[in-house]
Amino acid sequence: MNKPLVSVGIAAYNRVGELKKVIDCMINQTYKNLEIIISNDSDDANISREIDVMCVRFMKEDKRIKYINHNRNLGGMGRINYQYLLNEAKADYFMWGPDEENWDKKFIEKCMDKFIEDNSLELVFSKCKLFSKKRNSFNEYQSLVDFDKFQHLEKSKIVSLYLLLSHSFHLETIVYGLWKKQKLKESIKVLNESIESYKNYEFNGRPIPADPVWVTYILLNTRMYQIPETLFFRTCPNHVPSSLRCKVNGIKEKIMNVFNFSRYKGIYDYNILSLKMIKDMLDSERIEDKRIRRTLNLKKYLFMLPVEIRNFIIFLIASSILNKEKLKN
Numbered sequence: 001m002n003k004p005l006v007s008v009g010i011a012a013y014n015r016v017g018e019l020k021k022v023i024d025c026m027i028n029q030t031y032k033n034l035e036i037i038i039s040n041d042s043d044d045a046n047i048s049r050e051i052d053v054m055c056v057r058f059m060k061e062d063k064r065i066k067y068i069n070h071n072r073n074l075g076g077m078g079r080i081n082y083q084y085l086l087n088e089a090k091a092d093y094f095m096w097g098p099d100e101e102n103w104d105k106k107f108i109e110k111c112m113d114k115f116i117e118d119n120s121l122e123l124v125f126s127k128c129k130l131f132s133k134k135r136n137s138f139n140e141y142q143s144l145v146d147f148d149k150f151q152h153l154e155k156s157k158i159v160s161l162y163l164l165l166s167h168s169f170h171l172e173t174i175v176y177g178l179w180k181k182q183k184l185k186e187s188i189k190v191l192n193e194s195i196e197s198y199k200n201y202e203f204n205g206r207p208i209p210a211d212p213v214w215v216t217y218i219l220l221n222t223r224m225y226q227i228p229e230t231l232f233f234r235t236c237p238n239h240v241p242s243s244l245r246c247k248v249n250g251i252k253e254k255i256m257n258v259f260n261f262s263r264y265k266g267i268y269d270y271n272i273l274s275l276k277m278i279k280d281m282l283d284s285e286r287i288e289d290k291r292i293r294r295t296l297n298l299k300k301y302l303f304m305l306p307v308e309i310r311n312f313i314i315f316l317i318a319s320s321i322l323n324k325e326k327l328k329n
Helices: 016-027 043-062 076-088 109-118 155-164 171-176 183-197 209-221 244-257 261-284 290-302 306-327
Strands: 008-014 034-042 065-069 095-096 101-103 125-132 139-141 178-180 224-236
Touching: 008 016, 008 076, 008 109, 008 125, 016 034, 016 043, 034 043, 034 076, 043 065, 065 076, 076 095, 076 178, 076 183, 095 109, 095 155, 095 171, 095 183, 095 290, 101 109, 109 178, 109 224, 125 171, 155 209, 155 290, 155 306, 171 209, 171 224, 178 183, 209 244, 209 261
Parallel strands: 008 034, 008 095, 034 065, 125 224
Antiparallel strands: 095 178, 101 224, 125 139, 125 178
16 A cells, blocks of 8 residues: 655754754655655855755755755744745645754654544644753653643643643644644644734844744644654753752842843743733634633733742642543543
């Protein structure tokens, strides 16, 4: 039986070594019916030429690879390049392959096995490990709850938990799973509309907080499944090692920041904008879920509290939700 084609979109930007690793990762996948698209929008001419030489060599060795050099940075902090890759894909199944990430060689095969088992699914992803460049080691993403243990919950509870625990959930990694392409395009349309609505907002060069809007939409509107294995490995260059020295320095920074009111005001405004963007998305999609809207209002007030108190209250609320589910079962 012919296996369905899967398109892999690899966004290349100023990282030759990391790009080679992800290309090697994809060509060595045990699932072989792949279309591998590499889109280079590097803004460094010398690095771009290195990427050209490497990708041309890969194309000669593997006919599944297609390479495009835009000879300029497309802008949008990478978002436009990602959109380009999605538009170029020919297959009905699609995944992004950022040039700083890595996957187990059986990742696509195991995702496709799940799609074949349940054709109603629209997104399949796996557990994830975080790679710390500073510590040169892998760490399991730490979360108060694990998605494969609560994905049976009703969607409003999953979203409420995500909104409460967004900093410890790391659910943004789901976008790097394997998608049915049409469903991904649908969710991207909502993301782009949200970004366009707030394009005039400026936070010292930071992108507007659109990811929580996107993940909330995905959780509400996508039939998904998490493979209960660690098959995705994500790089985090800014991950801080948990040594005593770093903890002491962190405490010093917190003490100094107590007097930096403008910094706290900026963080508060940024977080509140994120909640407002989610509410606007719910309004535009006509999602009148009372539990989610109560959680949004609660999170707005929680942002006013010191982080330690806020996290303690969030932990109690999340534990209460999960314990009620355990009692039901």
